[in-house]
Amino acid sequence: MKRPQFWGEFRRADSMKLKDLAALVHRLAPPDLASDWDNSGLQVGDWDQPVTRVGLALDATLATVAQAQAAGCDLLLTHHPLIFRPLKSLDRHSGPGAVIWAAQAAGLAVFALHTNWDQAAGGVAGALADHLELTVDRPLVPAAREFYKLVVFVPVGHEDQVKAALFAAGAGVLGDYERTWFAAPGEGGFQVPAGGQPFIGRPGEEARARESRLEVLVPAARVEEAALAVRQAHPYEEPAFEFQAVKIFPPGQGLGLLARWDPARDLFEELGRRPEFAGFKWAGPRPGRVERLALLPGSGGSYAALARRLGAEAFLTGDASYHQALEAEALGLTLVDLGHFETEWPGLKRLAERLAALLARAGFEAACQVLDQDPAWRRAPDKGAL
Ligand SMILES: [Zn+2]
Numbered sequence: 592m593k594r595p596q597f598w599g600e601f602r603r604a605d606s607m608k609l610k611d612l613a614a615l616v617h618r619l620a621p622p623d624l625a626s627d628w629d630n631s632g633l634q635v636g637d638w639d640q641p642v643t644r645v646g647l648a649l650d651a652t653l654a655t656v657a658q659a660q661a662a663g664c665d666l667l668l669t670h671h672p673l674i675f676r677p678l679k680s681l682d683r684h685s686g687p688g689a690v691i692w693a694a695q696a697a698g699l700a701v702f703a704l705h706t707n708w709d710q711a712a713g714g715v716a717g718a719l720a721d722h723l724e725l726t727v728d729r730p731l732v733p734a735a736r737e738f739y740k741l742v743v744f745v746p747v748g749h750e751d752q753v754k755a756a757l758f759a760a761g762a763g764v765l766g767d768y769e770r771t772w773f774a775a776p777g778e779g780g781f782q783v784p785a786g787g788q789p790f791i792g793r794p795g796e797e798a799r800a801r802e803s804r805l806e807v808l809v810p811a812a813r814v815e816e817a818a819l820a821v822r823q824a825h826p827y828e829e830p831a832f833e834f835q836a837v838k839i840f841p842p843g844q845g846l847g848l849l850a851r852w853d854p855a856r857d858l859f860e861e862l863g864r865r866p867e868f869a870g871f872k873w874a875g876p877r878p879g880r881v882e883r884l885a886l887l888p889g890s891g892g893s894y895a896a897l898a899r900r901l902g903a904e905a906f907l908t909g910d911a912s913y914h915q916a917l918e919a920e921a922l923g924l925t926l927v928d929l930g931h932f933e934t935e936w937p938g939l940k941r942l943a944e945r946l947a948a949l950l951a952r953a954g955f956e957a958a959c960q961v962l963d964q965d966p967a968w969r970r971a972p973d974k975g976a977l
Contacts, residue, residue: 636700712843715938730845847887909934
């Protein structure tokens, strides 16, 4: 496989701290997209440590930590979390402990974008689909993201000041779209309390007002900020507003992909022609005419039945077990195991490209280094060209 060694120069960015960089990468892979069982995010480091050079690797290993140190990196951005299962000890000579010790000694922070990058639009699965020149239909399992919908009743003519305060508090972002809102006109009424100082009406009397029902999406992490913004910007003494828990399904976000394959092309011939996939494993029927493919980079073997149910004739993944191979056979589905490392590698290259572009847009003359990492498994005979 052709591996990028080093591209571009990551110049000094002395005002960039780890927490700033984390906020930036979370725009590519929002943290709430991560699965509950995952441990994406900070693995080792100090939120306030400066970041001037980033190395990327699928895994934090003794080898990638040493490379990152030699390249002058102060951050190692990985796909797989270094700390995943509960740590029982920080043994310097085994398991994640050895890597944590090495990273700490090198002053290297380790940060993971795992299932949140897996599920991001155009993330790990999207990069593999592009690598294979597939036409993507939709995610295999669309991501349901938990948001709050703020409903607030605002007197007509005052909507803009409330919206502006909400947008400044992080509300109204929907995918790439910002400052999104909805409003419908109506009428509201209230009894003004005796000692009240109402915006409309007089103390002790009933009042009516033409109001807009304003609706804005708020990320779960910013609900308190949005509530404060409403209280500050709303003209009423006692504004009426509520947050409703909602699920949204942003386009393109989710696990794996369903894609189309040109039936005139022989799937196995095409895969076998690529040195990175040479010697791939497969189970189930030898594919004939294939039109619909499912793919899920990394450990995706447990999604074979879903792939079949959604009409896939072949399912390309990166890690499948013996029993999952038997299941595929029973399902009449061609299950192809292309290798965990090999299926996730294009996603890492894409992450480096997108991060470099984001850093450049944020005013940093920067690029990222993809570290040279060997796949954990090798195939016999040796892959040679790899
Ligand atoms: Zn993986």
